[in-house]
Amino acid sequence: MNAPLAPPPARGCRDTPVLKERGQREVFCGLTGIIWLHRKMQDAFFLVVGSRTCAHLLQSAAGVMIFAEPRFGTAILEEKDLAGLADANDELDREVARLIARRPDIRQLFLVGSCPSEVIKLDLARAAERLSVAHAPHVRVLAYSGSGIETTFTQGEDACLAAMVPTLPATDAPGLLVVGALPDVVEDQMRALLAALGIASVATLPARRADALPAVGPQTRVLLAQPFLGDTLAALERRGAVHLPAPFPFGEEGTTRWLAAAAAAFDVPAERFAAATDAPRARARKAVAAAAAPLAGRSVFFFPDSQLEVPLARFLARECAMQPIEVGTPYLHGAILGPDLDLLPEGPALSEGQDVDRQLDRARAARPDLTVCGLGLANPLEAEGLATKWAIELVFSPVHFYEQAGDLAALFARPLRRRAALGALRGQPEAGDPA
Amino acid sequence: MKLALWTYEGPPHVGAMRVATGMQGLHYVLHAPQGDTYADLLFTMIERRGARPPVTYTTFQARDLGSDTARLFKDACAEAHARFRPEALIVGASCTAELIQDDPGGLAEALGLPVPVIPLELPSYQRKENFGADETFLQIVRALARPAARTPEPSCNILGPTGLGFRHRDDVAEIAGLLREMGVAVNVAAPMGARPSDIARMGAAWFNVLLYPETGESAARWCERELGQPWTRTVPIGVGATRAFIAEVQRLAGATAEPDASRLRLPWWSSSVDSTYLTGKRVFVFGDATHAMAAARVARDEIGFEVVGLGCYNREFARPMRTLARELGLEALVTDDYLEVEAAIAALQPELILGTQMERHIGKRLGIPCAVISAPVHVQDFPARHSPQMGFEGANVLFDTWIHPLVMGLEEHLLHMFREDFEFHDAAGPSHHAAHAVPLARAAAAPPPAAGAGSIPGPAAPPEMPPEVSPEPEPAPRGPAEVVWLADAETELRKIPFFVRGKARRNTEIFARDRGIARIGIDTLYEAKAHYAR
Ligand code: SF4
Numbered sequence: 027m028n029a030p031l032a033p034p035p036a037r038g039c040r041d042t043p044v045l046k047e048r049g050q051r052e053v054f055c056g057l058t059g060i061i062w063l064h065r066k067m068q069d070a071f072f073l074v075v076g077s078r079t080c081a082h083l084l085q086s087a088a089g090v091m092i093f094a095e096p097r098f099g100t101a102i103l104e105e106k107d108l109a110g111l112a113d114a115n116d117e118l119d120r121e122v123a124r125l126i127a128r129r130p131d132i133r134q135l136f137l138v139g140s141c142p143s144e145v146i147k148l149d150l151a152r153a154a155e156r157l158s159v160a161h162a163p164h165v166r167v168l169a170y171s172g173s174g175i176e177t178t179f180t181q182g183e184d185a186c187l188a189a190m191v192p193t194l195p196a197t198d199a200p201g202l203l204v205v206g207a208l209p210d211v212v213e214d215q216m217r218a219l220l221a222a223l224g225i226a227s228v229a230t231l232p233a234r235r236a237d238a239l240p241a242v243g244p245q246t247r248v249l250l251a252q253p254f255l256g257d258t259l260a261a262l263e264r265r266g267a268v269h270l271p272a273p274f275p276f277g278e279e280g281t282t283r284w285l286a287a288a289a290a291a292f293d294v295p296a297e298r299f300a301a302a303t304d305a306p307r308a309r310a311r312k313a314v315a316a317a318a319a320p321l322a323g324r325s326v327f328f329f330p331d332s333q334l335e336v337p338l339a340r341f342l343a344r345e346c347a348m349q350p351i352e353v354g355t356p357y358l359h360g361a362i363l364g365p366d367l368d369l370l371p372e373g374p375a376l377s378e379g380q381d382v383d384r385q386l387d388r389a390r391a392a393r394p395d396l397t398v399c400g401l402g403l404a405n406p407l408e409a410e411g412l413a414t415k416w417a418i419e420l421v422f423s424p425v426h427f428y429e430q431a432g433d434l435a436a437l438f439a440r441p442l443r444r445r446a447a448l449g450a451l452r453g454q455p456e457a458g459d460p461a
Numbered sequence: 462m463k464l465a466l467w468t469y470e471g472p473p474h475v476g477a478m479r480v481a482t483g484m485q486g487l488h489y490v491l492h493a494p495q496g497d498t499y500a501d502l503l504f505t506m507i508e509r510r511g512a513r514p515p516v517t518y519t520t521f522q523a524r525d526l527g528s529d530t531a532r533l534f535k536d537a538c539a540e541a542h543a544r545f546r547p548e549a550l551i552v553g554a555s556c557t558a559e560l561i562q563d564d565p566g567g568l569a570e571a572l573g574l575p576v577p578v579i580p581l582e583l584p585s586y587q588r589k590e591n592f593g594a595d596e597t598f599l600q601i602v603r604a605l606a607r608p609a610a611r612t613p614e615p616s617c618n619i620l621g622p623t624g625l626g627f628r629h630r631d632d633v634a635e636i637a638g639l640l641r642e643m644g645v646a647v648n649v650a651a652p653m654g655a656r657p658s659d660i661a662r663m664g665a666a667w668f669n670v671l672l673y674p675e676t677g678e679s680a681a682r683w684c685e686r687e688l689g690q691p692w693t694r695t696v697p698i699g700v701g702a703t704r705a706f707i708a709e710v711q712r713l714a715g716a717t718a719e720p721d722a723s724r725l726r727l728p729w730w731s732s733s734v735d736s737t738y739l740t741g742k743r744v745f746v747f748g749d750a751t752h753a754m755a756a757a758r759v760a761r762d763e764i765g766f767e768v769v770g771l772g773c774y775n776r777e778f779a780r781p782m783r784t785l786a787r788e789l790g791l792e793a794l795v796t797d798d799y800l801e802v803e804a805a806i807a808a809l810q811p812e813l814i815l816g817t818q819m820e821r822h823i824g825k826r827l828g829i830p831c832a833v834i835s836a837p838v839h840v841q842d843f844p845a846r847h848s849p850q851m852g853f854e855g856a857n858v859l860f861d862t863w864i865h866p867l868v869m870g871l872e873e874h875l876l877h878m879f880r881e882d883f884e885f886h887d888a889a890g891p892s893h894h895a896a897h898a899v900p901l902a903r904a905a906a907a908p909p910p911a912a913g914a915g916s917i918p919g920p921a922a923p924p925e926m927p928p929e930v931s932p933e934p935e936p937a938p939r940g941p942a943e944v945v946w947l948a949d950a951e952t953e954l955r956k957i958p959f960f961v962r963g964k965a966r967r968n969t970e971i972f973a974r975d976r977g978i979a980r981i982g983i984d985t986l987y988e989a990k991a992h993y994a995r
Contacts, residue, residue, distance in 0.1 A: 050537065051520045055496020075462075077556035077585060082471040083499045095800075099466045105586045107462050108560070117462035125464065141494045141557035144523070174496030175523040175557070383544060402501030402513065409511030455511025 031279055032344065035371035039336075042367075042376050044358055049381025052402055053330060053356055055174030056182025057138060058087045062422065063186055064097045066207040069133040069235050071125065072098040074172070075118065075150060076140030097132070099125075103142055114148055122157055126165055133164070133236040136186060139171035166236060168193065178356040180254040180332045180421065183207060187231055190239075191261035194231075197241035201227035202288055203267065205259070206252035209424045210234070216251075216275075216427055219285060222302035223294045231258070242267050247291045249284065251275065251426060253366075254333035256359045273365040274337035277345045277431045278310035283365070306428035313432025318346040320442040321435065324395035330354040330380050331400055331417035336363045338398075338420065338434075340370040346435055350374035351392045354385060396441060409455050413441045467819060469774040469797050469837055473583035474555045475500050476593025476676070480601070481551060482514040482624035483653035487601075488547035490538045492530070492558035492565050495520040507840050508625055517541040521558075531563045538569050542576070549605065549657040550574065551597065553581035577657070579604045589797075591675040591749070591775055594623050598652050599679040605657055608688055609664035615714035616646040618666045618684075620692070621677030622653040627752065627836040629653055631849035632672060636697065639852050640670070642720040643710060652676075664688045668713040672696065672851065674751050675775060697851045698755035699859065700727055700763050725853040727860045731764055739864070743964065745770040745811040747794070747802055747820055748835025750778030752850070754785050756815045756834045759859055761789065770794065770809050772802070774817075799823070810963035813867060818842075829963070830866030944973050947982045954986065968993045 057080055060072040074080050081100035088096075101121050107114040118137075126132060135157070137150045150169035157167040170189040172182040187205065202225050204216065213230060220228045229240030244266035250259060253274055263269065272287035273280045282303060289299050326348050328335040335355040342348040350370070354377040360367075377385070382403075389397055390410065397407055397414045404414040415438055425434040474491060481489040482504050491497070498518050504510045519537045521530045542550065552565040566580025579600050583593050598620075619636065622629035633654070637647050648666035649659045663684065669692040671681045681692040691713055697706035707720060730736065744766045746757045750773035760766040771786045772794030773779075779795045786793035794805055803823045806814060814824045814831040818839040824831035833842060834850070848862075849855040946954070957965050965986070972989035973981050 049520075050518055051495040052498045052501065052518075053495050054499055055494065057496065058499075073464075078465075078468065078470075078472040078589065079474075079497055079556050079585070081465045081468050082475065083496060085467055086499055086503060096466055099464050101462045102465050103462060103586060105584075108586060114462065121462055121464050141496070142560060145526070145557055145560045173523075174494035175521065175526065178495065383540075400502070401506050402498060403505070405505045405509060405511055406513045455509065 031282060034369050037372040038368040039353075039370040039372060039374070039376060040360075040364060040367040042372065042374075045375060045377040047377055047379040047381040047385070049379075049384065051178070051330075051356070051380040052382040052400055053380065054087065054179040054400075055083070055141075056172035056177025056179065056185055057083055057140065057174075058179055059172060059182030059186065060084060060098045060138065061087055062207055063183060063232070066210075067134060067232050067234065067236075069131060070097065070136060071129060071132045071134070072136045072138055073122065073125065074098070074100040074138045074140055075143045075148060076100055076103065076138075077142045078102055080140045080142075095129075097129075103146075108146060111146065111148060114146075115153060118148075118153055119157065119160070122161075122167070126161055133166065135161075135165055135167045136189075137167065137169040138182075138186075139169065139173055141173045141175050144171060144173045144175060166193070178330075180252070180334075181257075181357070183252070184255045184257045187255060187258040188261045190231065191242070191258060191265060194239055194265070195241040196265070197243040198245055199227065199241075199243070200245035201229060201241075201247070202292065203229050203231060203240055203242060203246050203248050203262070205231045205248060205250050205255055205262070207232055208251055208426060212424045212426050212430065215429055219302060219306070219427070220288060223285065223289055223292070224298055225288060225292045225294070244268075247288070249288055250362060252334070253337055253359065253362055254357075256357075256362060259362065271361070271365050273340065273369055274334075275426050276334075276337050276434060277341040278307050278314060278428065279344055279369075280337060280341060280366075281310065281427050281431065282307060303428075310428040310431040314345050314435045317432045317435035317439055320439045320446070321396075322347040323349070324442065325349045325351050325392070326396045326398065326438075327351045327389050327392060327394035328353045328355070329382075329385060329389075329397070329399035329403060329417070330356040330377070331398070332421050333357060333359075334420055335398070336370065336376075337366045339374065340366045341434065342438060343371055344369060345431075346438070348396075348438075351394050352377060352385075352388060354378075354380065356380070396438065398438075405455070411452075413445055415441050465798075467799050469799070469817065469819065470589040470591060471500070472556055472585050473588045473590060473593025473596070474553060474581075474585070475503070476590040476595070476623075477551065477553060477581055477583060477597040478504070478514055478516055479590070479594050479623040479625050479676070480597040480652045481516060482510070483622065483626075483629075484515075484601075484651070484655055484657070486548040486656040486658070487515060488541050488545045488550050489514075489516045490534070490541050490550060490552045490565070490569065491516055491518050491555055492534050492553070492563060493518045493520070493555035494522070494557050497555050497557075503625055507838060508843055509840075510624075514624075515545065515547070517545075519558075526561065530558075530561055531568055534563055534565055535568050535572060538572055538574070542572075542574050547576060547657075549577040549579060549601070551579045551581055551601065553583055554585075556585035559585050577604055589775075592777065594676040595679045598623075598677060599683055601652070601657070601660055602663065602680045602683060603687075605660040606663045606684065606688065607661060609662060611667055612646065612648060612665050614646060615644060615716050616648040616666045617710075617714070618648050618663050618669045618690075619650040620669050620671045620681050620684075621673030621675075622650065623673075623676050624653060625836075625838060626653070626673065626676070627834075627838055627842055628848060628850045629673070630843075631847050632851040632855065634847065635849040635852040635854055636670065636672060639697075639703075639707070639720045640710065642718065643707070643714070644716045644718045645710060645714045664690075666690060668692060670710070674778070675749055696751055696755055698752070698855060699759035700725065700853075700856050701758065702755060703852055703856065720853075722853060725856060727763060727856040730857075730860050736765075736864075739867075740765045741767045742813055742867070743767050743769045743809070743811045744813045744815055745806050745809055745820075746834070747772050747774075747814070747816045749773055749775055750782045752835035753815075754782060756859075757785060757789065759856075760815065760863075763856070764860065764863065766813070769811055770805055772796065772805075803827075810967045812961070812964065813863070815863060827963075832863045832866055943979050944970050945980050947980055950981045950983050950986050953983050965990070 139150050154167045154169035168189050170185040242265045246267040248267045270287045272284045275281040275284040339350040339353045352375045358378045504514045519533050552569040569578045622633050671692045684690045693709045695706040697703040753773045757768050757771050773782050774797040783793045799819050814820045815834045821831040969989040
């Protein structure tokens, strides 16, 4: 039998005042979600209607050209599309028809709005309806916006999933719906855990294929696998589904409490819960202990990136003995993050939004032992002597549930281990670099 | 509307960023939404810069539209000036801000800042990255450079190097050294490394050395007109071009000193017997026009390759590109659609590709080795060591990097001799280049990477990630539908080493088609071999 979970801290962060910033933001836009969503939905194509900038962003975020013909692309608006919306719609219909003809494997097409398409008021929702009719039943066309004027990084996934909710079939049967794209290997582990609890009906959104869409109704209980899915949750609630608030499944504690929320909703007996979780909990504790030694007693500072910051700070504080100094997040959804805020011990400053130069000033003053930030800030901070962890790796790597708990701690520990390994060899960029 | 899957060039404001980031003491205020800040990582990750690009983005949001995006821009400008104290500001709009028409130039002007404010008009929906860099540099030079008394001794400016340029750092060092040996001082190298105050004194140079026409030609032309400075027309990539460049500089500077050519090794490396096997190797060349044209000349005249395909992605230089291609008996491929480039490579089945990172990936899929000669860049294109493309050392580097992906001379013979030997099996590839030619069968068997499961590395991820090898088997026999390979001929074909197999397949099909042979048997294969034997 495992040790019981540690009690919540005397005072959590739920009532900590949040510093709201409205200055320059150094974050990706929602288009970036396409990089992982297209891998998850293997019969979907994501067509951004945007500019050369949008195409360049996707290419830069993907880092290298991974696929011969990727299942995402950008319909680049040209001068003549800006002149007349009627023409732009005709052009879009033509590009979509050509694409569908060339890619018969595509069953779902997402028209993804961008800043330029939003500013010129190109109505992609209407276009999606029109194109859905034109290409039914083979291809279903949906629209959402991943534009930078409306969405920050992971909010793109939220917008995408929220757009899918109205198309989900209705059901009156009870069931658990887990929302948020997870790597397949992690999703399989999660299903095995829920099956071990005896929860029979488990569905996921997004599904791997268009013909496996989950059904939703008043008996549906929703667990979020990711914290950035506020709009999707609201859309599901409009369909009658009921949210199960829980901490997010990072680390041994987060995973256990997340599963406990499901267990409570489906009346899983305590013995059964213990039988299903005792062994993986012990494994996870051991793995975290093995990886987290370099983290103990160290301070950490989060720049806003993915909205995973609060649950990750909770994991680092409660399971890795780190001390969060500032937890910045692009958007702080109180209802969704409440259980994590309750567990995050009082102390760190919370900030929402960004004013990047001011936040850099705060980080420089605090000199954290580890700074979690975006790729644009990491090397410049390293050059100033701060150890950094790229936030994007936390989104692109399997980090959820018991079997990844040790890996998650290791991701944070690696920059510190690397510093120790390099010892006195502290590299500096060339003097020629602008200071 | 045009569908793009992968692009060779970013938007024009990224070109402006390459100028701003290369310079010092200059700041760029860019009216743009938050997502456009991705461009910072190109410089901090790919180029490993230790400072953020000197760019302030206004990051306006939907709620600001229609209310006060102009105010946001003015505040951002004033704050950027107060915080960074630049010698000059450049201001402009990205694609989205261009649509809301806030007039960044006018707004910044109205602030009455105590430094020059240079407005940029970069049409995002018509032009691309190279244009953006070229135009930005031109505007900076126009705004700041003034006629000045010439230096007493011969001097020049070096024009064109930018942040995120393909080997610009090393080329500038190499060419500056060459000029020094000739008794020509470098007055200013710009934009990379220069401050606005350096731009102001460009007029003191006798002439300009234009290293990168893509990013510096407009400025060179302006200086010729306004400052009376002639400029060099030869880009010194390769032995012949470097010698022609030296002669040009001697003419412009009246200098007589000869640079030290003792470190030039390409001619002997190319002449020594091990290089015999390079003779007539079929290469496909693609990149920006300047690098591609230079590479084609070096490939033909200095390494003894046969150039079978040549092209560039920047239409601005289509004319000289087409002229050179005609000289080589080819039709230039001028396109920014990488699918067209891939189709051309697949049809030509060259033995080596000299291209960009895009062609490197195409080559991986088709099993054709590739050496990178041009932007767009990747973290690999910023090596720790000195690795120029220009000048004498640059020629040495070209020889090494182009030959490296190929099978070595004697090794090629051994592969022929022992082709059935288990250690020399097809997929083994060159012994010194383990990551090349990942066995296709293994790649095909590997499951596709899990969603979001580290299959999407950041820009600095190891470049040889297995997922990059697309799970496709070797390309199916190409050629007209009426030509069929019989099983025994197909088996025989497979005994031919992989690096010549594509050529053998293609030649045999052409041979068969020309003679109206519909079914290729072993005999056809060997008749074709005899026919094409050199
Ligand atoms: S911020 Fe807007 S314009 Fe920029 S890449 Fe994202 S969607 Fe495109």
